[in-house]
Amino acid sequence: MxxxxxxxxxxxxxxxxxxxxxxxxxxxxxxxxxxxxxxxxxxxxxxxxxxxxxxxxxxxxxxxxxxxxxxxxxxxxxxxxxxxxxxxxxxxxxxxxxxxxxxxxxxxxxxxxxxxxGEQKACFGVTEPDAGLDTTSIKTFARKVEGGYIVNGRKMWTSTGQEAHKIVLLTRTTPKEDCKRPTDGMTLFYADLDRTKIEVRRIKKLGRNAVDSNATYIDDYFIPDCDRIGEEGKGFYYLLDSLNPERILVGIEAIGIGRSALDKAAKYAQERVVFGRPIGQNQGIQHPLAEAWTYLESAYWMCLRAADLYDKGQPCAAEANAAKFLSARAAFDTCTKAVLTHGGMGYAREYHVERLLRESVLPRIAPVTEQMILSYIGEKVLGMPKSY
Structure with missing residues (x-):
């Protein structure tokens, strides 16, 4: 290998x-x-x-x-x-x-x-206020009419909604209770983000403030048949094509955040002199940062392992989920250590590590929580009973 x-x-x-x-x-x-x-x-x-x-x-x-x-x-x-x-x-x-x-x-x-x-931007409309990670329980409904669909519903955490021209929109076209399987009856669209029918309301949040997140309200919005992706009722299965790549990319982005924070911390530790010596000479500073490097490095290669499996058409769900889990943990831990290495100045915006710490929280939560990842691995990899 x-x-x-x-x-x-x-x-x-x-x-x-x-x-x-x-x-x-x-x-x-x-x-x-x-x-x-x-x-x-x-x-x-x-x-x-x-x-x-x-x-x-x-x-x-x-x-x-x-x-x-x-x-x-x-x-x-x-x-x-x-x-x-x-x-x-x-x-x-x-x-x-x-x-x-x-x-x-x-x-x-x-x-x-x-x-x-780069002439158009897109946003992703999947998560809903009452469904969260339980995607099969979404309520946004697309009712078939002549020439298309009338859509009503709500979406949450729609990133770049303030900037986007288009929206990847997951809806129900058949009520969940009428489906043989809960994953049936969902349809995927790629539609214009028509702000006369769709209200996009910005959410104030902890970090990543340069890229907006939004609550999205869709009322009586007509989407033509030509904007439906694939067959009606198969949207959930089409969406799966995006999930593993998303986990891999979010994971390796988290590694990038961690490495940026680690570089800043190591530089500061070399330059900051206390009691007549650079603080990086002290093992109490040096060892936590060295340990952070080992976790970032191992998580990085887990991400590339998952990506390689995906590109070769091999099963990679467990690896993609594990990569996201390890990367998010490693990044958050590294950013925390970077702030602590800077001492009081780590809390100041001047050195930028507080910004990276705020942003490192997000990969631990999205696009799937740590608990859901562990439940998936427990069931699919270790063969234990489904816990939810």
Missing amino acids: DINLTDLHKEIDESVRKICAEFTDDYWMECDEEARFPEEFYSAMAKSGWLGITMPEELGGAGLGVTEAAIMMHAVAASGGGQSAASSIHINLFGPHAIVVHGSEEQKKRWLVPLIK
């Missing part, structure tokens, strides 16, 4: 980091404080072609795999931009995957080309 990065992987990492270097810590702090979308960064990545890294070549994308996307997103998050940088672009890598696999040729051309060029 070759666990070394290829020349292509190294080239991706180097090229992405070169673009990211143009956007300083102060840029990301400004975006965070002003709750402003990082449009300049988004445009730079689009101009260089990175938004289409996983998209088909015939549409202008690079046609590469989740492994290459993971390496790219690690470089983005490690640049100092953290979740704000990563979340501004990563829906391009996993959100439209159902379109790539199940969309018609006309839909792919109509929908994916503007995403690749």
Whole structure:
């Protein structure tokens, strides 16, 4: 087994980091404080072609795999931009995957080309206020009418909803109680985010403030048949094409956040002199940071292991979930240690580690909680009874 990065992987990492270097810590702090979308960064990545890294070549994308996307997103998050940088672009890598696999040729051309060029942005409408991770219990309903569907419902945590032109929308078209299986009867759309029919209300939150999260209210919104992805009633299964890549990418982005914080902590520990010596000379400072490196490094390779399995068409759900779990834990622990290494200045915004700590909380919660991951592994890997 070759666990070394290829020349292509190294080239991706180097090229992405070169673009990211143009956007300083102060840029990301400004975006965070002003709750402003990082449009300049988004445009730079689009101009260089990175938004289409996983998209088909015939549409202008690079046609590469989740492994290459993971390496790219690690470089983005490690640049100092953290979740704000990563979340501004990563829906391009996993959100439209159902379109790539199940969309018609006309839909792919109509929908994916503007995403690749950076001319349009998309958001993801799946989670609901009363359903949470119990996706089969969503209530947003698409009622069939002549030429399309009338949709009513509510969505929560719709990222980039303030900026998006389109929404990947999961609905019910058959009530859950009328379905043979709870995963049946759901339909997936890729629709215009028509703000005359859809209210997108921003949620104030702990971190990643440069990329908005929203409560979304959909009232009597007509979606034409041509905006439905695949067959009616199979939306949940189409959505599964995005879930494992999403876990892998969120995990490796968390590693990037952790490594950014670790670099800042190690630098500070070398420069900060107390009692006549740099604090990094003290094992009480040195050992926690060294330990953080070991966990980040091991989680990084778990992410790439899961990505490699996915790209080879092999089962990877357990590995993708484990990668996300390990990465989120390692990043949060590292960011906490980075703040503590800075002492009182770690609590100040000047050194940016407090921003990274705030952003490191998110991967522990989303897109799936640690408890759901452990339940999945307990049942699917260890063969224990289903616990929920």
